[in-house]
Amino acid sequence: MAENVPTKTEVEEPLPRMNAGTQLFEDLDANVSATEVESLCMRCENNGKTKIMLTRIPHFKSIILMSFECPHCGLQNNEVQSGEALQEKGHRYEIQCINKSDLSRQVVRNSSASVSIPEFDFTAPPALNSTLTTIEGLICRFIEDLSMDQEQRKEVVPEMFAAVEALLEKLRNALELPEEDVAEKPKHAFTMVVDDPSGNSYVENLCAPNVDPKLSVHYYRRTREQMIQLGVLNPDAEDIEQIEEQRKAQFNMREEMRAAENVMRAVKEASESNEILTFPANCSSCNLPCDTRMQMVNIPHFQEVIIMSTTCDKCGYKSNEVKCGGAISEKGKRITLVIEDKDDLSRDILKSETSSFKIPELDLDMVAGTLGGRFTTIEGLLRQVHDELDRRVPFLEGDSVALDRRQKFERFLSRLEDAADGNIFPLTITIDDPMAHSYIQNIYAPDPDPNMTTELYERSFEQNEDLGLNDINVDNYAEDATEETKTDNN
Template identity: 45%
Template sequence: MEDSNIDTHIDKKPRLSMSSEKQPEKEVFASVGDQAQSVDDNNNNNTSTNNEVRQTGAADAEGHPVQEVESLCMNCHKNGITRMLLTRIPYFREIIIMSFECPHCGFKNSEIQPAAQIAEKGSRYVLKIEDKKDFNRQVVKSETATVKFNELDIEIPPQRGQLINVEGILQDMITDLESDQEERKKIQPELYPKIQEVIDNIKSYINADEGTLPLTVSIDDPAGNSWIEYVPGEPSHKWAMYEYNRTAEQNVYLGLISADEVAQQKQQNQESQPEEKSSNITLANNIAKDTVIGLSDETDIENLSNEVQTFDATCGSCYKPCSTHMKSVNIPHFKEVIIMSTVCDHCGYKSNEVKTGGEIPAKGKKITLKVTDPEDLARDILKSETCGLNIPELNLDLTPGTLGGRFTTIEGLLQQVSSELHSRVFTQTSDSMDEETKTNWINFFAKLKDALDGKIGFTIIMVDPLASSYIQNVYAPDNDPNMETEEFERSFEQNENLGLNDMKTD
C-alpha cells in the first residue's frame, strides 16, 4: 500500500449543508456568540426555558448524580438538553461524561472532559492486543491525546474526548472512512481501492483473523489525562505506562505558556550560549523520564549492600499502596550507587531510578570516550540526572535531566534514546513537519542505527558538574587509551542550578 499512514478525523460535529429552503445569509454565517446571544435574548423575552442545572434523579453505581441543563444545539440553533455525570474510573481519576440531545432536530453528541487539572507531566500508554477480548479494554481519550496503531500504521490526531474501548475507536475509524467511499469512487477512483484496503485490514484485526494479532495501540497525551485499562496480574509486556516532561511547544499547545514566552526564552538561551552549534539536535526534557516515588517512612537499613530493601509507598498514578525496592550496588573503580524501583500491582505503574551517594565533590568531571569497536557498545555507563551527554558525530545532545539517572550499557542508552525520540518526533509533530525537516530526522535515525550496529565510530562526551557519572574502563586498573577523564571548576551558573550557592555548611 503506497500511502499507509492515514490520519483519520473522527469528528461527529454536524456539517453545514444546503437545505431546500433558502435561508438569510446572516443566519448561515453568524458566529456562535451571536447565535447564543440571540437564543438568550429569546429566552429572556419568553421566560419559557430554564438554564439552571437540574437533578434528573439518576445516579451511577457510586451514587454520583446525573444532572442536566439546557444548551444551544449547533445544528438547528434551538435549545437541547445536556446531561452531565461526574464519576470516577477505577485506577485512573475523576472525569465528566456529557451527553447532548436535541428534541427538535434529533442531533445527538457525547464526550468526556477531565475533572482534574492538567497533570504535572505528559503520559503515554501502550497496550499489546494479543486476543479478541483485549479489544474490550476501556479507553479514556482526552481532547489532547493522539492514538496510534503501530501495525496498521494509522494515527488519530487529537479530537474530542471519548470514553470508549479499543474496538470502538477502530469502528469509528471504519465508519469515518466508509462515509465518503461512494463519492470517492466517482471522484477519485484511483484512491478508492487504497482506502478500501485499509478498511478491510482494520476489520481483519478486529475479527482477530489468523496472522493479524498482536496489535499495538498507544495513547500519547501531553496533558496526562488519557488512560488505557489495566488488568491486575497480567504479563508486564502487555501494558505499560510512561511519564515524560512536556516540551515548550506542548505547553504552548495546552495553553500553559504563550508562544511569545517560548520565543523570548530561546532568544535568551542563544544570547547566553552563543558558542553552541545550531545544527545539533537537542533533546530537551521531552524524553520519557520515570517518576521516583518517595519513601513514606524512615526505616533502619541493615546489610544494605547485600539485601534488597523494600519500603511502603504510594503509587503516583492510582494513589494506592505499593512497594519501592532499593538496592545498593558498588561499581568497581567508581563509587556506590543506589538503584530504586517501584511497581504498582493495582494499575501497573512502573518507575526506576539510579541515585549516587556520598559528598558533593569540589569539582565536576568530563569523560570523553571514543567508541571504535562494536564491543565498546557493551560497556557499562552510569548517567546521573545532572549529567549532559553529547555525541558530535550524530548531532545528538542530551541536556541534564533527560532520561533521569540511568545505569545501563552504551547500546542500551542509545536504544532508549532512539525509541523515545522516534515516538516523540513521528507521533506528535509528523503532520506539521516540512519535508526538509523530516528528511533531516530520517538521516539522524539512520546514523543512530548505524552506530548501534557498530558500523560507524563515534565519541561520547559526558559533562557532570557533580562528578556522579561513569563509563566502564575495560582496561582497569590501567588507563583506557580511548577514554579521557578531566576535572573542571563549576561555574557560578552550574552551582546556582544545583542549589550550591545557597548551601551553608558553617
C-alpha cells in the first residue's frame, strides 16, 4: 500500500481550493476532469502520478476518487474516500444474497464500515481505505487477504490453518450462487451486513425506484465506542469533561429550539400580512450562495403549512419543500384516491416528509422521506418523481449496468410520464402518513368524495420509535427544564 504524498514543486495542476463559493463535487456524467499530482512512491521512493477526482454519486453522496501509479516499479493503488461529513445516525445494510445478480450489487464501503456474514461467523473490521466495488468483489478481497499467510499458518498453527481453510471454502462456495432465484433457498445463500457508524456507506438497490425486498436499511444512534472510533470523542478525556460537553450540547439544542420558535413566529407574522420571507442559504447542488423563500399557507379544510422554495441562479437548481405545523396527531392517516380522468390529476396534494405513497398500476412504491415534503398537484407530483428518478437514481449509467435492468427502468419512466400526461387510467394512489400531515384535495368538499377514502389507524411501536415519539416527554417538561438549567448554572 502506497501513501500518496505530493512533492512541493511538481504539482502539474493546482488542487481546487476549499471555498464555500466553489462547486467542488460534480456529477458523474458532467465530464469531470481529474487533477494529476506528482506523488512519492513508498515502494521505490521515486515519483509517480496520483489522479484525484471529486465527484458525486447521484442520489447518494460526494466522494473522492484517487488513483496512484508508479512508472518505475509498477505499483498501483486505487482509493475512494467520502467527501461528506458524519451523518446524523449510523447505517446498517442487510443484503440477502440468493443469486448471481445479488453478487453484482455495487457497494460503497467507507473506511469506517465493517462487513460481516452471520452464516459464516465472519466479520471484517473497518478497512484502511474506502472502496467502490461489488459484493462479489468484497468476497474476492476477503479470500485474497485470508489466503495470504496460509502457508505460514499451516507450519506454525495447524489449528488456525484448518479454521481459516474452512472459512475460505465457505467464501468460495458463496460465489457459486445460481443465476436466477429458485423455489428453495440455495445451500450457499448468505446475508451480508455492512455496518457504518459514519453513515457514509451505500449498497445498491436493484429494484430502484421501488423497495428492494432483499435489502433492508437500519438507522441507529452511535455508541461511545463508535464515536471514539470515528474520532468524535477523545478516549482519554475525563468523565467530567464528557458531561460538560453533553451539557453544552443540550444548551445549544435549547438555543436552536428557541431560534426555531422565533423563525416560526416571524413566518406567522409574515403570513398574516401576506409577506414572503427571504433568507440566504447555500445551494445543496453546487454549494454556492442562493436565496430561500418561505411563506405560511392555509389549506382549506386542512391546516396551515410552511412552503419553502430554493432557486440557484448559478447552476439552475430548484427545489420546493413543505413543512407541516400543528400538533402531533393521535393516529396515522391513510388516503386512497382512484384517479379516473385528467381533472383528478389537477387535484392539490400535500405529501409530507413522513409519508409514503404508492401507485400499484405503475409498480411505484416510494418509502417515507423520498422527495421530502411536497405541495403540488397529482400531475406535478408524478412529474417530480419522474425527474428525480431520471436524474438521481445511482448506478444506472455506465458499462457495468445490465442492459435488461436499464431497459426495465426506462420502461418504468415512460409509463410514469404517460400517467402524468393523462394517458393511463384508472390509477390508484395511496398516501400513508403516520403523522397525518398529508392531504389530497376533495373537489366535492364539504361533501364526501366518492373516489377517495380516508382511514385512521393506530401507529405501531416501530413507527413511534422512528418518529421519536416513544421517548418524548409531554408531562412536567417545564419543571424538568428548570431543574436542568439550575444544575447547569451550579
